[in-house]
Amino acid sequence: MSALLEVKGLRRDYGALRAVDDVTFQLEAGSILGFIGPNGAGKSTTLRILATLDSPTSGEVLLGGHSLVDTPDRVRPLIGYMPDRYGTYDDVTVYEFLDFFARAYGLTGAKRRQRVDSVMGFTGLGPLADKLTTALSKGMRQRVALGRTLLHDPQLLLLDEPADGLDPRARIELRELLRALADQGKAVIISSHILTELAEICDTCAIIEQGRLLATGKVGDILQQGASVTEVELSVRFAVGADAEAVWSRAERLLLEQPRVARVAREAESLRVSLALEPGAEVRPPDAAAALLAVLVTAGLPVCAFGPRERNLEDAFMTVTKGRLA
Structure with missing residues (x-):
C-alpha cells in the first residue's frame, strides 16, 4: 500500500535557528501517528508546514502524490488542521460557528446543512447546537474545534496538542473520536509532549528532539528500541x-x-x-x-x-x- 503522506528531508530555518532538520517519514491512510517530543522540539513547526501555513527551507512533502510545496491550493482541501491554540467568536452558537466555517469551505445549500448535522452528530455536539461557544467547557470547545476541522471531510488530520488541559473523561472521549476517524480511513497526526496519551491510541510514532527525527515506526517496534537482553x-x-x-x-x-x-x-x-x-x-x-x-x-x-x-x-x-x- 502506497503512503498517503510522504515527508522527505524536511528542513526549516529561522535565521541561524534550525527548527526542523532533515525530517523524513511516511503515513498510510487509516493510521494514527504520535508526534512525540518536548516543547520546542519542532513539532508545531512541522505541523504548520504540513498544513501549508509555512514553507520549508528545503525538502518535499507529498499528499496523495501532490506536492504541498509546489501545489498547496490542490492539497489544502485534503487537510484538516487543529492548532494548539484555537479561538471562538462571541455571541455565536455551536451550530452558527460550524455553519460559518462550512460556508468558508465552500459548502452550500442542503449539502452544507447535512454536513454540519453529520459533524455535530459524530462529535456529540447535537444537544449543544443552540449553546454559545463561549459558554462551553474546555472539552466541549475542543469538540467544536475538531468538528470545524472535519467539515470538509479531509483525508489528513493534523492535531497539535489536542488533549492539552482536558480532564480524564474528555481525553478518553477524544481518543474514541480519533480512533473512529482512523477507522474511516483518515490519516491522523497528533503532536504531544504527554506520552501516556499517545501510547493508548497511536499505532505509529515519531520521536523528535531539537528538530531532528530520532526514531519512527510502529509503536511496538519503538518500544523495543534499547530494551536490554541482560x-x-x-x-x-x-x-x-x-x-x-x-x-x-x-x-x-x-x-x-x-x-x-x-x-x-x-x-x-x-x-x-x-x-x-x-x-x-x-x-x-x-x-x-x-x-x-x-x-x-x-x-x-x-x-x-x-x-x-x-x-x-x-x-x-x-x-x-x-x-x-x-
Missing part, C-alpha cells in the same frame, strides 16, 4: 494502609540488598525493580524473579501484585534521546 524489569505492588511509608521503605531496602537487583524506583503505586543478569548465565529471568518474590513474601511484606513491567513510550523516548539532549 536486564529484566519487574513491577511490585503492596497492600498498604496507614503504615504505607514504612512498607515502601522496608521493601526498597530489602530489594537493594539482593545480589541481582540493580535499581529500585517508585512509580505511582508500585516499585520498579531492575534485575541485572549476566549474558549466558544459568539463572533465567523467571527463576530470578521467583527468587525475589520469595524473599519479599518470607520477609512478611504484603505483596499484592508482582510481574514483568512493560515498557512504555516514556521509556522509549528516554532511551532514544539518551545522550542527545543539550
Whole structure:
C-alpha cells in the first residue's frame, strides 16, 4: 500500500535557528501517528508546514502524490488542521460557528446543512447546537474545534496538542473520536509532549528532539528500541494502609540488598525493580524473579501484585534521546 503522506528531508530555518532538520517519514491512510517530543522540539513547526501555513527551507512533502510545496491550493482541501491554540467568536452558537466555517469551505445549500448535522452528530455536539461557544467547557470547545476541522471531510488530520488541559473523561472521549476517524480511513497526526496519551491510541510514532527525527515506526517496534537482553524489569505492588511509608521503605531496602537487583524506583503505586543478569548465565529471568518474590513474601511484606513491567513510550523516548539532549 502506497503512503498517503510522504515527508522527505524536511528542513526549516529561522535565521541561524534550525527548527526542523532533515525530517523524513511516511503515513498510510487509516493510521494514527504520535508526534512525540518536548516543547520546542519542532513539532508545531512541522505541523504548520504540513498544513501549508509555512514553507520549508528545503525538502518535499507529498499528499496523495501532490506536492504541498509546489501545489498547496490542490492539497489544502485534503487537510484538516487543529492548532494548539484555537479561538471562538462571541455571541455565536455551536451550530452558527460550524455553519460559518462550512460556508468558508465552500459548502452550500442542503449539502452544507447535512454536513454540519453529520459533524455535530459524530462529535456529540447535537444537544449543544443552540449553546454559545463561549459558554462551553474546555472539552466541549475542543469538540467544536475538531468538528470545524472535519467539515470538509479531509483525508489528513493534523492535531497539535489536542488533549492539552482536558480532564480524564474528555481525553478518553477524544481518543474514541480519533480512533473512529482512523477507522474511516483518515490519516491522523497528533503532536504531544504527554506520552501516556499517545501510547493508548497511536499505532505509529515519531520521536523528535531539537528538530531532528530520532526514531519512527510502529509503536511496538519503538518500544523495543534499547530494551536490554541482560536486564529484566519487574513491577511490585503492596497492600498498604496507614503504615504505607514504612512498607515502601522496608521493601526498597530489602530489594537493594539482593545480589541481582540493580535499581529500585517508585512509580505511582508500585516499585520498579531492575534485575541485572549476566549474558549466558544459568539463572533465567523467571527463576530470578521467583527468587525475589520469595524473599519479599518470607520477609512478611504484603505483596499484592508482582510481574514483568512493560515498557512504555516514556521509556522509549528516554532511551532514544539518551545522550542527545543539550
